[in-house]
Amino acid sequence: MDRTTIIDIAKLARIKVSEDETENLANELTNIFDWIEQLNEVDTDNVNPMTSVIDMVMPSRVDEVNDGNDAERVLQNAPDRPNDGRNFYTVPKVIE
Numbered sequence: 001m002d003r004t005t006i007i008d009i010a011k012l013a014r015i016k017v018s019e020d021e022t023e024n025l026a027n028e029l030t031n032i033f034d035w036i037e038q039l040n041e042v043d044t045d046n047v048n049p050m051t052s053v054i055d056m057v058m059p060s061r062v063d064e065v066n067d068g069n070d071a072e073r074v075l076q077n078a079p080d081r082p083n084d085g086r087n088f089y090t091v092p093k094v095i096e
Helices: 003-013 019-040 071-075
Strands: none
Touching: 003 019
């Protein structure tokens, strides 16, 4: 990674980087990319994904379809709700 590349990246990211910082950033990014390459060499084909550092089963619930049975709470923040007791939102008409 060279200084020109750092300046280009900073420009694309809209980050102000002084000339003094470019050399240090170039070295740091080079070290990061070297570390990534080193990690890519590790064989992880037979490693199971983990959700925690200890063996555990994730809690689950039955996936049941229901209407929530609480229309009043759902509609309390509706921006435009009919006054005749019907439980639905009204939305603006969209025509292209």
